[in-house]
Amino acid sequence: MSLRRADTVVIFTEDADWHTRRLRAAIxxxxxxxxxxxxxxxxxxxxxxxxxxxxxGLGDLLPAAAFVRLIAKGSTEQITARLGLLHALRELGVKVMNDARAVERCVDKSMTSFLIAQAGLPTPRSFVGEDRAQMQALVDSAPGDMVLKPLFGAQGRGIRRIPARAPLPEPDRVGGIYYLQDFVAPAVAESYQDWRVFVIGDTVAASMLRRSPGWITNIHQGAVGVPAPHDPRAHDLAIRATAAVGADYAGVDLIEDEQGRLLVLEVNSMPAWKGLQRATEIDIATALARHLATTLTPVPAA
Structure with missing residues (x-):
């Protein structure tokens, strides 16, 4: 059955914020x-x-495409239904950017780490488990500090650095699941920075270094973004990491270790870009809108 389409792009979000306004105007x-x-x-x-x-607002019409900016927090049932709708749009032939598969893979940091490693990309050792005693044994035998992250988290919230043999929090403090990753010591002692590389399609749209006086290098936690130098290694890793999770666009976090090797930390399928745009003066919304438009064939009038 052929379904009629509107010449409309839906932006799924929870707030008509700066990002939504810029993206709407660009589309x-x-x-x-x-x-x-x-x-x-x-x-x-x-x-x-x-x-x-x-x-x-669409009735029996399908949108020309959908852009996923934000998905609200909710119960397991609510999140499942919202992702189910994104899956359904894809099954109906609607271009969804990013689609539910990519969102699911990136929201779950354990799956992101798994897919990055399976793609042969360098990434810190990562462990995920529910048993506190087993995870404590990993901390106790680790060669250095580890980082405890929320399995579902963003903007640097809830991240803790766990020194060797330090006690892990009780399960109810971490949602019943422990996600541990080796702490990557900086290439220059006490000089904390990482990369945020914004990939659209198979191209790097912009990248910045996030510098911080502390080891958490997130803009929302006080880090400062500066334009990153052109580095083919960083661009290649970010593009390959985006492909590994099946995303159309992504914010990829990279870090340089003491040996000068770049590692993939995370891939964000719903990245903000206000700090990146401030640092680089690159119009990310326009680049996203142009990429989305190139994926669509002309839509006939309903």
Whole structure:
């Protein structure tokens, strides 16, 4: 069955913030109408609508494409339903950027680490488990400090540095799951920085170094972004890491170890870019909109 499409790109988000406003304007410059929706307000209507979905403002029409900016926190059931809707749009042939598969892989840091390693990319040793005693044994036998991260987390919140043989928190303090990663000592002692590389398609759109007086190098935690030097190693790793998780675009975090080797830390499928744009003066929203437009064929009038 052929379903009619609107000449509309949906931005899924929870806030008409700076990012959404910039992205909306950029997509409109590409000739599309933009509809901003929360996934919370969408759902399924199987046997009722032509496509079986509830998409406020579109009725029986499918969007030309969808851009996933933010997904709200919620219960397991709520998150499953929201991701299910993104899966359904993809099954209906709608371009979703990033689609649910990439979002799921990046939100779950354990899967991100697994896929990065499977792609043959350098990344710190990582361990995930529920048993506190087993994970404590890893900390006690580690050659150096480890980093305890929330399995689902962003913007540097909830990250802890665990010295060798220091006690891990109780399970209820970490959501019942421990994600441990070797701490990567900086190439220059007490000089903390990492890379944020923004990949769109198979191209690096912009990159910056995030420098901090402390070991957490996130802009939201007080780090300062400066333009990164051109480094083919960093660009290659970031592009390959983005491909490894199946994302159309991503914010890839890299770190340089004491030997000068770059390692992939994380891949973010819904990255912010305000700090990056401030540091590099590159219009990320325009680059995202142009990439999305190139993936679409002309949409006939409904």
């Amino acid at each position: 409109e410059r590409e000739g599309f109408t933009v509809l901003v929706l929360s996934l919370n307000d969408c759902g399924f209507a199987i046997g009722e609508t032509a496509h079986g979905l509830v998409l406020p």
